[in-house]
Amino acid sequence: MIELKNVSFCYSGSVDFALKDIDIHIGRGEYVLVCGGSGSGKSTLAYLLAGLIPHFIDGELSGSVCYDGAETRSLKMADFLPRVGLVFQNSDAQLFNGSVEAEIAFGLESMGLSPGVVEERIIGAAKKLRIESLLGRSPTHLSGGEKRLVSIASVLALGPKLLVLDEPFSNLDWEGCARLKTILRELNEAGAAVVVVEQRLREIIKDVERSIVMEAGAVLFDGEPDQAKGAMKELRLLPRYRRRDMPGSPRKGSEVVSIKGLSYSRAGMEILRGVSLEIMEGEVVAVIGKNGAGKTTLIKHLNGLMRPQEGKVRIEGFAASGQSPLKMAGLVGVSFQNPNDQFFKNTVEEEIRVGLRLSGRDRPERLHEISILFGLEGLLERSPHLLSEGQKKRTAIASIFAVEPRVLVLDEPTTGQDGRFLEALEDIISRLAESGHTVIVVTHDLEFASAIADRWVMIEHGAVIKEGCGPEGIENEFFHQAA
């Protein structure tokens, strides 16, 4: 169906090749996983398969890319529709219409289909993805998981023979992942070739029939998934956690975080319902829950970004509700999901020094200590915008840690990250806990949560529904929920 022979590609303005001597053939009805670390060329390969390279993205392309025997250079971008459909990593950019219905209709109208056929296909795609109830809604107001399903529906309605999805599992909770896996299997069984570019390998590796492992723009392995595991482990794409010792009682030093009866409502909807939680000094706690469970609202109460409508939040004895977030920054550091929200300086060093100045310890030795702790020694002179996703995340957390908070809160730190970063993050969290810091990790990555946390707390519909220690509890919970 699509064949790449000796393909190399270098983005305009770059000196490094994003793809190097790629030879791949994807046949009809295949189900393929493309994996690799951050910056390995996976997304570039997806753009190439969808025709955006060379028709939209500038750069130097060599070798041959043929679709059904026709060289893609000789085709027009319009010729790829509806043969190939690409679901982008960033759903916000993919959803550019006023309603879900209009979103699904957009590509169909581009193809010149009659209004009757367009309506039929909208309903068909919505039924397949079980999003009929969303058709009249604006994509802007959907949850991350819903946006992902609408992105897929907008491409699926076109009836592509080849469906390429760039990190479709990122931002999805375990239920969303299970649902998406079923949908992709069904699509493949219906005859479409499906190529999934992904970092969350455990979500998909059992389903695919072929795995392509990439590293530094080259294909390192191309074959059966079982045999690919060796290459994945070698590249540390599948994280190997050391798993912290889980004592019978996870409680350590004195109480640092105390939440009592915390409730919060917005527009008549209860976001948090009587949450109570105590967290000790040096403890690592994972707050787990599905998308929309209220996790982020909970952590915004820890540093005063939100005021409790009911209940109390105390950090080291101080009422968080009575303090401004600026004052709380020295007690509680919150690293939100998107590291790009933080960067405004020219170098990594300057980003970290913003925090050091606020803590009153802007000294070279402190900068050195932090850069070693977060593995940023060789990156201090680099622009934070040009780092890999893992390096960006480490820089963001380091700049918050530089303010010297007693409590560090990490909101979905694993999203879009490769196995190498996850291992590094496990190590950083262990060292922070050993030095007496309290770490709260908000995540729906249950494997990571079970590996790093002394204790986990599960939130559903704004209430704590379960607490536990160790991986077994979480895994049981996962299988229970996924089922």
Place this chain on the structure above:
Amino acid sequence: MSFFTRRLDPRAAISVWVLGTAAVIITARTNVLMVESGFILLAVCALGLFGKWISSLRLILPVTLFVFAVSAVFFSMAEAAFLGLRLICLLTLSFALFQKVSVEEMGESARRIGLPYGVSFILTSSMRYVPLLGERLTSIMDAQISRGIDLRPRLRNIPNFLALVIPLLIQAILLSDHLAMAMEARGFGRKERTFRKVMRIGAMDWAVMALSSVLFALFVWWELPHKLGAG
């Protein structure tokens, strides 16, 4: 009742808005403006928007009070009351239009009156991305405040606002780049494009447009001698 609850064709709704706005703008006397305000309020009630309009006053009133205060200082109380009322009328008309006609329908109406599809689509897309960028700005603000950067509106904090502007600018540029790619991948600009939404101006739309035109002509007739006399 179905007369009021039925959705107007977007082009008819836009025509009514244009006539209403023009009438308010050319009015120079408070008594005429008060009659116009009465009609606008009646239309808001007839469209079933009264409750929402009351809620929207939270946004409309502060701007109006500001204009009122400035006018009262520089002109007179009477002039300030007139300008305040005119502003409320104009904002109420726009509120009603945006409540009844989606951004998409406005774009489609613009296309049907001759604006090229590419231009009307870009215009409506940019309007849709305003709330998205607003959300991004809130996230950036939360992230920067959480790391101790003072963003309160103080003179000494002006340099700190770079911490908001730079990430937002970079994200907006990246978003527009990704958006263009996503649009291209789904055939934006293909010549054979069809449009599934059928717009038809029915008898009701003609009736509403005729009524608004008559009202507009009456207000112009009422106001014109005064305008000419003043001239």
